[in-house]
Amino acid sequence: MAVGAHGTGRTSGTEGTRETGDRECSGCGGDTTTPWAELAAEMRRIKDVTELSYGKLAQRTHYSRSSWERFLNQKQLPTRVAVEEFAAAAGTDPGPLLLRLERSLAHETAARAAAAVPRGARGGEPALVPAIPAARPESGLPSLGRPLGLIAAGALVGGGLVTVLNRAARERRGL
Incomplete structure (x- = not known):
């Protein structure tokens, strides 16, 4: 008998069966x-062999049923x-x-890298991608890029916060 997603004994057309091993999910x-x-x-x-439900897995681990x-x-x-x-919850060797x-993880990384390579006008060749971000035409200043810009903004906010806290501490001490 096939067991549904939540151990109900019922299956829907998208969950497949245990006997054939066929599964289709989103x-x-x-x-x-x-x-x-x-x-x-x-x-x-x-999970099926050890008769663990999603609820039992959630109870025995730090992860939810969902x-x-x-x-x-x-x-x-x-x-x-x-x-x-x-x-550990199933009592099996984690190695395999x-x-x-x-x-x-290696397959997903390779698939993402392959999908991220822009294709050139000839169809199969990768397009040339500039290594340095282009200058911002409206300001005439070079773009720092999003990560570096966020770090710089964080440093400015953090520096301002330190200054305000130091000033408040000095006022409290009467300096």
Whole structure:
């Protein structure tokens, strides 16, 4: 008998069956060949064998029921800590799961990098991307880029806060 997402004994058309191993979920796309899909499938298999519900996983770990549903249905890649806690809750060796997680992270990183490469006019060649941010035409000043600009803004705000706090401390002491 197939067990539904919350151990109800019912399944919907999108949850698949335990007997065939077929699963279709919003994050899977029906593809079980990716390392992430293999990790999720193995975690679901262990969950089924050990008869752990999402609620039991939540009780035995620092993650909620909804987090486990996302991890095991391939809606969100679990963290290393989540995989370790899952293995501890299920009483299994975390090694094979962590290996699959590392492969999943490498695969996701490679997929994102490939998707981020802009394509040139000829179709297959990468377009040339400037290494230095372009100057802002409206101000004539070079752009610092978002991360550096945020750091600079944080330093200014932090410096101002320190000044105000020092002044208030001096006034309290009567200096």
